[in-house]
Amino acid sequence: MATISLKKAGKQYGNLEIIRELDLDIADGEFVVIVGPSGCGKSTLLRMIAGLEETTSGQLFIDGRDVTAASPVERKLAMVFQSYALYPHMTVRRNMGFGLKLAKLPTGRIKAKVEAAAETLKLTHLLERYPKELSGGQRQRVAIGRAIVREPVGFLFDEPLSNLDAALRVDMRLEIAKLHRTLGATMIYVTHDQVEAMTLADRIVVMKDGRIMQQGSPQALYQTPANLFVAQFIGSPKMNLLACQPGASGLDLSGEGSIQLRVSGAAAPAHLGARPEHLSLVSPESGHCRGTVEVSEYLGGNTSVFVRAGKLGLINVSAPADTPYRIGETVGISIDAARSSLFDEAGAAIAAN
Amino acid sequence: MATISLKKAGKQYGNLEIIRELDLDIADGEFVVIVGPSGCGKSTLLRMIAGLEETTSGQLFIDGRDVTAASPVERKLAMVFQSYALYPHMTVRRNMGFGLKLAKLPTGRIKAKVEAAAETLKLTHLLERYPKELSGGQRQRVAIGRAIVREPVGFLFDEPLSNLDAALRVDMRLEIAKLHRTLGATMIYVTHDQVEAMTLADRIVVMKDGRIMQQGSPQALYQTPANLFVAQFIGSPKMNLLACQPGASGLDLSGEGSIQLRVSGAAAPAHLGARPEHLSLVSPESGHCRGTVEVSEYLGGNTSVFVRAGKLGLINVSAPADTPYRIGETVGISIDAARSSLFDEAGAAIAAN
Amino acid sequence: MTKASQRPLVQEFRLLATPVVLFLLVFLGFPAIVNLIYSVSDVSFETLRQPELSGFKNFAAVWSDSAFWQASWFSFRFGLLTAALECTLGLFLAIFLSPLIERRSWLMAILMLPLMVAPALVGLMYRLVLHEFVGPVPYYLWTYFGASLSFLGPGSAFWTLVVVETLQWTPFALLLFYMAYQAIPSEIAEASAMDGAKSHHRLWYIELPLMLPTIVVALLIRFIDGFRVFDNVYVLTGSGPGGSTASLSIYIYEAFFKQGAIGKAVAASVILFVVSFAVLYGLNFIASRRKGAAR
Amino acid sequence: EVTVLGWPGGPEEVALRAAADTYNAKPDVADKDKVELLFFNREGFWDKLQADLAAGSKAFDLNLLATYSIGRYAPFMEPVVLSEEAKAVYGDSVLSTMQYEGKQYGVPTDLSLHFMYFRKDLIDALMKDDAAKAKYAEISEKYLGKKLEPKAPDEWTWDDYAATALYFTQAVNPDSPTRYGTVLQLKNLLFNIMIWQSVPRAYGANWMDDSGKITVNSDAYRKGLEIYKLLYDNGATPRDSLSYEFAEANAAFASGQVAAMLQWNAAAGDLTSKEKSPTVAEVTDTVAPPAGPEGRFTHIHGLGFGLNKNAENKEGAALFLKWLSSKEAALIYARNNGAPALTPEVVAEVAEARPDLVKLGEFAGKYGYVMNGGTSAKALSVYELQAKEFTGYWSGQQSIDDALANTEKGMAELLK
């Protein structure tokens, strides 16, 4: 129902280039998640697609039609604002039903739909409240409710779950996934939550400074990041980077150890990337490198152990929750070579095997 | 410098009781994290402590002094608002320096402090912008900056990192931990992020409907939740609950299997709680129970496998990322009995061993 | 804002409200007391310093004076009509023209011009403008239609005054509404656009409700101003043939100066003050009750 | 110094200034007695003066005073002593316009009365044209109930005036060269009643008889009111006349669309100035107001200067007033646009420069009147009352009976 595509779209505020010649094609019914550091232009991009922000260069197509200059109303998308933007003078019920009322649905249907959505969003008992009488998370849910009741062809979600507790967030995430399945609507979803990005996305788009750094399926991004930035950005806790250079037996880890890895291609590897969960703590003798435990963070399911490994710096190792290592203890770190990535001096990925 | 304690503190909006007879004692320099479902009264509690919301019953002491009726100014706390509440007519610099200016610090010192905080918060290049020219995450960081430059005796943080990307969030979390160490200030911190709660807290307070459900160290809450609510609320993905009753050989899992567990005490166990990471997938024959794989969510570091296990319902098992199980496949689930919890019919925990 | 945080702070708020109270006490306290005495006295310009108490005679005299009721009725009608017209027109112009004005504030200056001339002088100018022999309006009407209306004749004087007042004071409403319109957060308008609101929907469901407090204020102020109209009416029609266009202000002014009935004039003012205070108090009360119910 | 509060702008200011300058230049005037002029708006002047005087203002020593307000301000003013020449310069009747309860309160520097302004050209043409005369007779028959013949304005009765006004009205007589026969000043304003009351006066009207009984509810008043009503209702005056005062009436007359009007003498200057009234200046003439059964009358009132009871420099002020009432001052006044009503002997000295003053003096002496009670403390209020009630009748809001009854009642209240 709605394909969305941007062709060299750009956005400037005065001299400030916020979005730079951005190309993006979104298929009908696709679920695209946009991630990127704070201030990289995600909200701006959504607002451009929505028609709320003028596209200062390039073009925007919806269903093949050039809508660069069209008004938001004509684009028929729904949006959840990062700042909610609820109507302060309307109750939750009227906030949510407003779009339907404009679409001239009969009152009965509006009531039914709003109540169904409120049910899903656990807002039923709040329907007669005004936004200022709600908690932060409740407001955010109203903002979601307002978008979903309308069942439009495309959704734009700007960090829609950021103020919800973990349990609710999981519920809502499942609801959104369900919505996507049942409506078959195209969805563009901005989030900072790795789990949301990983579980919801057909495709993840990683942005930085108004540019797309890489896009692809969650697996692809996680397993074969195209560059250092993506590698570090995707996955939490983030990937460890170990400075390295080609050595006698495979790769030399800044003199702190070495690892057997054959490199195909011309570029010389400069960084070895290894995710905490692909590292394990072993006895000092048996690891690829060693160091002393500096911090150990208990996370319930597991423990993050930060090991100071000389020139390699602080390395985060994901250990079992009941890990016996103590602060100050010397440990060895074993690297799962098959799952680590290599990057050249400029940060581009090198195919390793 | 600042002990904070609430004695039977309550808050009502008209007939609505938001906070109910709440007792809480916070030691000087303690880092208390408050968690709880959306709308349970976390922000309200912070606002009561700050003096922004009248305490309708009970008392509030800071450093032993009854401040129930004192103005916010007298309480000398700093707060990060969930809704940021930036001064729209001031630049980032002036927003952050406002409190210092009121405290009559010399301009030079203000400048230095603001710039140091901006550095920490990665806001240096935005110092001359107005709030409306910032992204959501940037605004949130300004709100944090405004609180921390003042170096007060106590901090109240209301979901301060909710709009930041994962990488930045980790950085900021570390900065807050550092701040806590260097200032030795008392901190009360509301968050929905399990990792933040686990890593920052000296003590976690779990709230529900304006009441405290349990409080204690992160480990204590994770490992020995006092009741079903806490058990399910702490930890993400959340704990699986398997209906059970005492059976011939230990516990009978609703007829879908059984597990060897001895129960001390009088109450009859009704639920067995097992976290996804304490379950593992085994061959159908060898598990404590079995079911068919229904959904499998790839999360990068690991994969959540949802197994439909007859009357036990959907069970979430945290499996290695490269788990070989396919959807529809029948698998066995093995439960780490030592790490599971038992609850009676009313939801209270039963000591198991 | 919640009642909450205030209790400890009432003191500070009191302090903030003090200057205005003191100012009024100093500058109106003495006159008000004198006036209250006058209102129950037999007093004229010769006996300003020795008023003779006469009970509520003045009030009775005002109450039974048909001219008082005629003037009240005129004021009421005039205030209501002009307030409604000015606010309707002002609202329309503020919203319809705001895209133009946003970029060129001098357009606002042009629309504000009518306010810049004292109403007394505007009244004077209208004596010229509407004059059958030297006024441009009748002149053009005679030239192009061969006849002119009698703008200030007995039947039309009221309407002419309404138009004159409306033309002069619409800019007042316009400026207030423009300010309120501009203050609407753009995000809320954006949200409504995403909800599929066309501009008329937005106007009706979002902008007008958000501007409602200002609309109420403008209506109130314009009603009060229309109600107490003095200068231009006085200059243009005197108090009208037979007092037919005497507003309450003119009634009081004439009682005060022309008839020297100081006690009566003051008594009329006291009645006016008490009645309008009661009305405002009542409105406030209803409004806050409503809000309370919404909770 | 001596401060004098007067009216700015008009001829009154020019004259007063000239007099003050001469006075200040005199060697025997002490520095502390030099005269300084203060001016204040005509609009609201009397109201302000009322407040000033009642509150005991010291802001001025001398102030403007008018016949109709003399009673109102007398309690706050001090009787004055005029120069010995005063009687000879002004004559008793003019001096009496500044008297209240037998005491002299001011020097009558200016006098106001009414002229009948008319279009010589039109009236002359009418009198020469037989067809027109027939039409005139027909119109007068129809509207006034009697056949009348055009007459020279000097010989008009009020009926003639009314007939002429109707004749020159297009609504009545489509052939009329002017749109309106006359222009009446019917705004709810006290000065307009002063103009009008010469009509009933010609029929014997007075506010009260010598015993103090109010006599407005009389045939004379009725007649006066009805003539105006007749003219207004038949369109002999613009429909808007109900909002007309001095300026509007002049403008109407100056436009050439009006044949005759009763107006203050002060309009003469403008209406006969080619510069200011090019259309009518050369064909406008003035006579005394028409006559009635009781004779010919013109309302007069004087404007003059009196002494504030709270004046700070009473001696100096008295000196100036004394001089102001001298012949020297009167002549300076006359030569500088002022309108003093002078005795025939004195006016002769300025007759060349100010022919209108001759008429003024003459009419004032011959036809001038002040209503019984017209200088009382409540005179202004009586005018206000009449203005309100009578305009109510003319505009059709109340019947003549009600208007007169209300007026009578109100006046009884005011003048008791």
Next chain:
Amino acid sequence: MMTALRWLVFAIAAFAMNFPILVTLSTSFKSTRELSTNPGLWVQSPTLDNYLAVFQVTDRLNIFLYLFNSLSVALIGTLLAVALALPAAYAIARGRLGERTLLPFIVNLRAVPLIIFAIPLYMMFQWLALLDTRLGLGLILTIVNLPLALVILVNAIRDLPAELDEAALMDGASRTQILFKVIAPVCRPAIVTSLIFGFITAWNEFLFGLMLTTSKAVPITVGASFFFAASGGGVQWGVASAVMIVGALPPVLLGLIMYRQISGSMTAGAVKG
């Protein structure tokens, strides 16, 4: 298309509302002679005589003094009114103080013809030596302006998110500091609006100017008629027009400078919700 329509509406509105001003402008350039022969808007032989008549008599009637007086009293009457109303408005809007009494009481002052206070005020001013002074008139105009300023400001402050106050409270600000450093800047459009209206009202006030001044502090509204009064209650329309135009210039200029301040939402970016 739409823009063209907007311009059309603007033109019509501007013309209709400003018609008397246009007539005044055109009249001010007409000679007395032309005035009685040409009622139209177009001036056949424009002349500056009327303006000269205003400016060349300063030894007699000093228009500059009147303008200066008006300016001073209007500034006192406006600034003082807003200075008094702002704290009170804040206390009313946020402190819920006097919402039921003080506010309607002050608003009511606008409904009552203040002229009834003229006599007692006159006596009081005489005693305080404030008669015929700019300060005295300015103080009265303050009373005249208070109700409107208060209503506008209360209305504006009620619209601001309360979190702004709260943030400032947490920052250690007193209510007064919040008022001047946070609230006042954020409700600038409302303050500017009250200033504009206050100035216009004060500039155009007539009755108190008439009653309370005699020579030194005469404002332009009162002084204006000094120029155009003619004999017998007549009006010199040309001069009257010229005076009016001159008298309207200062508020027009002031407005031009200030209207710019009214545009735009001041709270963008402050809170989310």
